[in-house]
Amino acid sequence: MIAAAQAAQPAAPAAAASAEDPYLWLEEVEGARALDQVKAWNRATEDLLTSDPKFASYESRARAILDDEQQIATPDQVMGDLVANLWRDAAHPRGIWRVSPLAGYRSGKPEWRTVIDVDALGKQESKSWVWHGADCLAPDYRRCLISLSPGGTDADVVREFDLQTGRFVDGGFVLPEAKSYVSWVDADTLMVVSDFGPESLTTSGYGRIAKLWKRGTPLASARTIFEGEKGDVSTAPVAVQDGARRWVFVRRGKTFWTSEHRLLTSAGTLVPVPLPDDAEFEDVLGGRLIAKLQSPLEAGGRTFPEGALVAYSLEEVAAGRAATPELVMAPSARQAIEEVASSDNVLWVKALEDVSGKLFALRRGADGRWVSSAAALPANSTVSLLSTAGASDTAFATVESMLSPPALYAIGFAGAPAIVQSLPARFDASRFTVEQRFATSKDGTRIPYFLARRKGLKGPVPALIHAYGGFRAAQTPTYLTGQPYRAGPLGMFLVEEGNAYVLANIRGGGEYGPEWHRSVLRENRQKSFDDLHAVAEDLIRTGVSAKGKIGISGRSNGGVLVGAALTQRPDLYSAVISGSPLHDMKRYSHLLAGASWIGEYGDPDKPEDWAFMSRYSPYQNVRRGVKYPPVFFYSSTKDDRVHPGHARKMAARLGEYGNRFYFHEYLEGGHSVGADHAEDAKRAALLMAYLKRELGGAGK
Structure with missing residues (x-):
């Protein structure tokens, strides 16, 4: 998904937009005319698709899967000897935040204690609260900052909570609704970046001013310690607990992909951290800042390769001395480092190797060399590094594949991984097969994709290709009850009924390291579209599917992808799912x-950038007289990250030119579109009914 903004930027005045755009009124998010149109489109879509004879069974089955109490109770945060988890089921659609002793949780026998019932709290306070997380201060983890969003927007309210008493703190820290960044500095001090009024935001709509806020004082009196530039993307605090020490930084986001970090010293001053501006801050371990390089680095008489992890001594940084990086881990040509987290003495690194997950544990020796060992987890799987338990040097990770349900493992540095919890199968996997294939893109690049279908199936059959292609976000094959993203068990429904489901690893993600992403930035975006076309054509070439039977799916940045694909190759695709999309570039x-993503796409206000963006911008490339595949748009009125006007305007233009489309916009849910399981289940059923109508009957 596209990265969250920390503050909404009002739409530009209509007068500033092209006079040729007749649908600017659809950008009025809560405008009466716009909402009347949305409601009419919603009714038409529901009236048509709910008539599918199997719609009710799709919806009820999806809801049962999503609400089933046999879920992985993910360790959202390990807090000393406690594990915290947000749990959702039929009785708690917005969730309950609960804790269990770590020992019981690790043994597979958690003893849960409910801390906050989000549904009950919302009812009590007459708010449509959606959980946005908790930040509890080490080492005692008693005081927490609870973030709650009204309706699922990126904006939230932050309130101080006492984990011991189970109550919000009277007279404690409270931040009003805004798109804020906030972190503990110590028990009586927060670092806050928020909307502090006029001129406090960047042109991207993010906060640019960091302040230190002392307990018992009004927010208005908080001391400013840093101000970013108006033209930056953002400013944000970064706080990391490293054993008994807490390191606090200010991150200045100069562009989406470049930043500067400053360390807050004990004297309350800021000193610069010598990270390359395109490096990614990952974690702190043993007084060393761990960062991932996005380009080669020359330092200390050696060259560190792009994609590698390096470490800097924070003691040297705090003292104002030159800190020379040391190599932690360098990935192979087939690998990409994706996730990093530390426990008290171990650095845990999740990497991809030909899009399959691997987990490594690293320790720093007395000689300064980092020693790595690979965890013995199932091969050819997707691994997700969830959290770590500090003192016990344990990592918790889930392992799954398209045909294997998720299992939660506890992994120690030396011992064999132990299964904490495993889910039962939701379908008979023996009937299906999954294989990794490679298509050849227009420029000769090999593009991996995963193909799931029924064993012994004779093609060509309807096929759905899901892809993303941006923001370094790798697409890895997870259990079919959750494929594609935000569509619940749609992938499972398709494969069960004899269709093919495809997950494409096109360029723009992080599947093969920095270059896989960098190669399609800005003027090179067309390569990601070519990659998608290549996968579709490979399905035709190999007899899996055929023209007239291929659908594509993309969400958020994936909306740019599928929008460009449908305008460029309407002959190749017969169904298009466009979720929370970008279309009017x-x-x-x-x-x-939107302004925060200029580093990814380019600046359309600069003629030299619009010259290449105009060649693919979906909204501007819809042509009269061309028959386009019927698109299913889904979005949320409350999406304050990607404007719902993108989907609305694209639908209106397609309709104006005589093309059929489907449209469904939820009021709540924010950029994720689903505020609860009921909405997700309905979406899965609507999409399945849509694909059957547009791609034809299932394979036999």
Whole structure:
């Protein structure tokens, strides 16, 4: 998904937009005319698709899967000897935040204690609260900052909570609704970046001013310690607990992909951290800042390769001395480092190797060399590093594949991984097969994709290709009850009924390290579209599917992808699912958080950038007289990250030119579109009914 903005930017005045755009009124998010149109489109879509004879069974089955109490109770945060988890089921659609002793949790016998019932709290306070997380202060983890969003927007309210008493703290820290960044400095001090009024935001709509806020004082009196530039993307605090020490930083996001970090010293001053501006801050371990390089680095008489992890001594940084990096881990040509987390003495690194997950544990020896060992987890799987338990040097990770349900493992540095919890199968996997294949893109690049279908199936059959292609976000094959993203068990429904489901690893993600992403930035975006076309054509070439039977799916940044694909190759695709999409690339940087993504796409207000963006911008490339595949748009009115006007305007333009489309916009849910399981289940059923109508009957 596209990265969250920390503050909404109002739409540019209509007068500033092209006079040729007749649908600017659809950018009025809560405008009466716009909402009337949305409601009419919603009714038409529901009236048509709910008539599918199997719609009710799709919806009820999806809801049962999503609400089933046999879920992985993920360790959202390990807090000393406690594990915290947000649990959702039929009785608690918005969730309960609960804790269990770590020992019981690790043994597979947790003893849960409910701390906050989000549904009950919302009812009590007459708010449609959606959980946005908790930040509890080490080492005692008693005081927590609870973030709650009204309706699922990126904006939230932050309130101080006492974990011991189970109550919000009277007279404690409270931040009003805004898109804020906040971190503990110590028990009586917060670092806050928020909307402090006029001129406190960047042009991207993010906060640019960091303040230190002392307990018992008004927020208005908080001391400013850093101010970013108006033209930056953002400013944000970064706080990391490293054993008994807490390291606090200010991150200045100069562009989406470049930043500067400053360390807050004990004297309350800031000193610069010598990270390359395109490096990614990952964690702190043993007084060393761990960062991932996005380009080669020359330092200390050696060259560190792009994609590698390096470490800097924070003691040297705090003292104002030159800190020379040391190599922690360098991935192979087939690997990409994706996730990093530390426990008290171990650095845990999740990497991809030809898009399969691997987990490594690293320790720093007395000689300064880092020693790595690979965890013995199932091969050819997706591994997700969830959290770590500090003192016990344990990592918790889930392992799954398209045909294997998730299992939660506890992994120690030396011992064999132990299964904490495993889920039962939701379908008979013996009937299906999954294989990794490679298509050849227009420029000769090999593009991996995963193909799931029924064993012994004779093609060509309807096929759905899901892809993303941006923001370094790798697409890995997870259990079919959750494929594709935000569509619940749609992948499972498709494969069960004899269709093919495909997950494409096109360029723009992080599947093969920095270059896999960098190669399609800005003027090179067309390569990601070519990659998608290559996968579709490979399905045709190999007899898996055929023209007239291929659908594509993309969400958020994936909306740019599928929008460009449908305008470029309407002959190749017969169904298009476009979720929370970007489509009007001429206006995107003036809508909500759009300006923050200029580093990814380019600046449409600069003629030299619009010259290449205009060649693919979906909204501007819809042509009269061309028959386009019927698109299913889904989005949320409360999406304050990607403006709902993108989907609305694209639908209106397609309709104006005589093309059929489907449209469904939820009021709540924010950029994720689903505020609860009921909405997700309905979406899965609507999409399945849509694909059957547009791609034909299932394979036999």
